[in-house]
Amino acid sequence: MIRYALTRLALLLLGLLVASVLIFLTLRVLPGDIAQLIAGTNSTPEQIAAIREQLGLNEPLPAQYVDWIGGVLRGDLGTSLLTGSSVAAEVAQKAQVTLPLGIMALAVAVLFSVPLGVLSAMRRGRSDGTALSVGAQTMAAVPVVWAGMMLVVVFAVWLGWLPAQGFPRSGWQDPAAALRSLILPALTIGIVEGAMLLRFVRSATLQAVGQDYVRTAAAKGLTRNAALIRHGLPNVGLSVITVLGLQVAGIIVGAVVIEQLFALPGIGRMLVADVGARDLPKVQGELLLLTGFVLVVGFVVDLLHRVIDPRQREAS
Template identity: 85%
Template sequence: MIRYTLTRLALLLLGLFVASVLIFLSLRVLPGDVAQLIAGTNSSPEQIAAIRTELGLDEPLISQYIDWIGGVLRGDLGTSLLTGTSVTEELVEKAQVTVPLGIFALTIALVFSLPLGVISAMRRGRSSGTALSVGAQALAAVPVVWAGMLLVVVFAVWLGWLPAQGFPRAGWSDPAAAVLALVLPALTIGIVEGAMLLRFVRSATLQAVGQDYVRTAAAKGLTRDAALLRHGLPNVGLSVVTVLGLQVAGIIVGAVVIEQLFTLPGIGRMLVADVGARDLPKVQGELLALTGFVLIVGFFVDLAHRALDPRQREAA
């Protein structure tokens, strides 16, 4: 287990390094001049050149990358070119919205997808199982923006139960209002991601039904459903753990869109605004933080799968 952990940790660090290089280079090919944007349209070439020198934009790319990654290793993701604020501090502030949103969305996805996915598989061929399967396929095909707009129309406009947009100025100092503000966004992401997870759980459960150990348990007197619940579900759980990393990535992508739709002051909305403003240091820090979070989640998912699966431990 120690050797496996060290190997996965080395791959994590390599992935972070490759991601940092790709993020840094990709942002340099965007059209436009950051110095020109900061200086304004009426600025002289001398003023633009002075700004480029001050920001280090006239240095070789390798020097700019080394300066940036050196700051990252010290915990400094950079400073915004336009506002002069610390990227790390802003990320921490915006994460107070994005992280709870992601946790709520993932919880919703797991709560309804796990039991319904198993039920759909166990009732394959019956009308209820078919209905669950068709409903999951339909929900998985719905764009997250459309799902969010439909929920707003139903629960905010027609019923008036929940706020349609925004987040309380007091933030989590007013926990009730903060939670209510995240209900519709979390439902939007959780339902769409949960529908995709439900299909995966159904497929994994159907695969478990055909395994020899389930058939053997059924031959010893257990019903098919009882044999599946007792012996098959642990393996379904291992499959779900494996796919959780992808689910987290999907939730992050969904958060970027949903925070725009519901005007939530989170990392996704900040990222979209910073890309439009060409605030390169800030965008670099945000993208690296999000990429690092996904890679770290994948790292822990791999460790959890290794710890839970006795076959992998025996093969070590």
């Protein structure tokens, strides 16, 4: 187990290294000149040249990359070119919105998709099972922006139960207001992602029904549903863990869009603004952290599979 974990950790670090190179090079091919942007439209060529020299933009790309990644290894994500503030400090502040939003969205997706997916499989061929399956396929096809707008119309405009946009200025000093502002965004992401997860849970449950160990348990006196719950669902759970790891990336992408729609001051909204402003150090740091988060989730999922499933340990 330790050897396997170390191997996966080495692959994680290699993945981060490759991602950092791709992020660095991709941002360098974007059109425009950051020195020109900082200096302004009325700047002289001498002023632009001085800014480029000050920011190290005249250095070769390998030297710029080594300087940046060396700072990352020391915990320094750089300094914003436009505001002069620490990138790490700004990301940590925005994460107080994005991280709870992602956790709430994931909880919503799991809480409604797993039981309904199992129920849809167990009621296959009946009207309620068919309705759940059709409903999941419909919701999975709904754009996340449209789903958010519909939730705003119902719960914020018609019913007036929840705020339509914004986040409290006091942040988490007022937990109730902060949670209320995240409910609609979390529901928006969670319902759309949960619909896709529901379809997978239904498929995995139907596959488990046909396994020999479920049929054997049923032959020994258990009902089909009891045999499925006792012997089939643990194996379904392993598959669900894998899909949840993949859906983390979908939740991150959804957060970028939803934070714009609901005017939330999170990492996604900051990332969009920084790309438009060509603030390369901030964009580099934000993309590297988001990529690292997805890779770490995959690493944890692999370890969980190894711990939970004894067959993988025996095979090794």
